[in-house]
Amino acid sequence: MSRPGNKRPEYHKIDWHLPAISSSASAHSMNRDLFVLTYGALVAQLCKDYEKDEDVNNYLDKMGYGIGIRLIEDFLARSYVKKCHSYSEITDLIAQVAFKMYLGITPSVTRNESSRNEFSLILDKNPLVEFVEELPAGRSSLCYCNLLCGVIRGALEMVHLTADVTFLQDRLKGDKVTEIGITFLKKLEEKKYRRKK
């Protein structure tokens, strides 16, 4: 008696009778303004607490990292994705599934021709900066949405991929589009037994 090779998802749906708080993120109906305002309040408070822009950017990245390492499990639990086998698959997944699930937007993916492991996400619409006109004077190098970079970095690290994630262009700083650059670094391999030929 052999088991089927690929596990197909079970088609008969079970009603788990669990409270609505555990529904998937895309089914959450929370007031989006509240979320955007909370994020804005966070950045504003950080700006009051720290003088240097790099400090604020660092802290946003760290907070994002803490979110990313937890969010990845939620993402994997709800999206039934299979293991990816290439960096472009991963970037496509981030842009088309993850961003859609959590922010409701689908950035487009471009790939740096010169190197195999550099990709960019071009954000057309960014809900986080909906109410922000421009960066305040004296804060010209603030990456307002740096939290997102930290989230992506943390999430990738939990699936054993190290990456450098930064804002390459930012509409708030005067560029034409908002672009997040992802550079994949050395893959963290789980200890695998390699037979030497």
Added chain:
Amino acid sequence: MAIFSVYVVNKAGGLIYQLDNYAPRAEGEKTFSYPLDLLLKLHDERVLVAFGQRDGIRVGHAVLSINGVDVNGKYTAEGKEVLEYLGNPANYPVSIRFGRPRLTSNEKLMLASMFHSLFAIGSQLSPEQGSSGIEMLETDTFKLHCFQTLTGIKFVVLADPRQGGIDSLLRKIYEIYSDFALKNPFYSLEMPIRCELFDQNLKLALEVAEKAGTFGPGS
């Protein structure tokens, strides 16, 4: 009652959560007179029945309590050795309770890390690349189902062999873990899970799975 236990193992192989869901079978307390017609032996710090099965007391059952007082491994509550105590005719008649020995939490920890190692060996033994690792272990009394996430956490469920729907239960446990353990800001990753909400929702999910999944007789 068809789902016996749930184990959650972290990336390093440490057990971070464990739930036992089976009701213990009625362990009767019986009175014995000298000489004891069961053969007892000492094994692994416990006093087990080696021979002389009768009346619901089976080989492998451990001495759980003497005269109503729980024993402490191989010693009685007062510190005397159980075998010595039961060998002395002056202590009879005595009432002893026998039952299946429960695993201590240390033993569970050890078993979980052993399973983690076996799982790793299993994926390396695979002739094909990219094996998923051990998904199921089957015996005549239970089936062990394991699901490893892409991040390395393993969810292990021990259930009745006839119980179905364990695959979706494992996914559901993953969702419950991501909701009630991870989203709790005071829970640190890879540490033992001590979240009330996680417990409650897990038990609810087990109940639903038991009702929905069993197709065999006697459900």
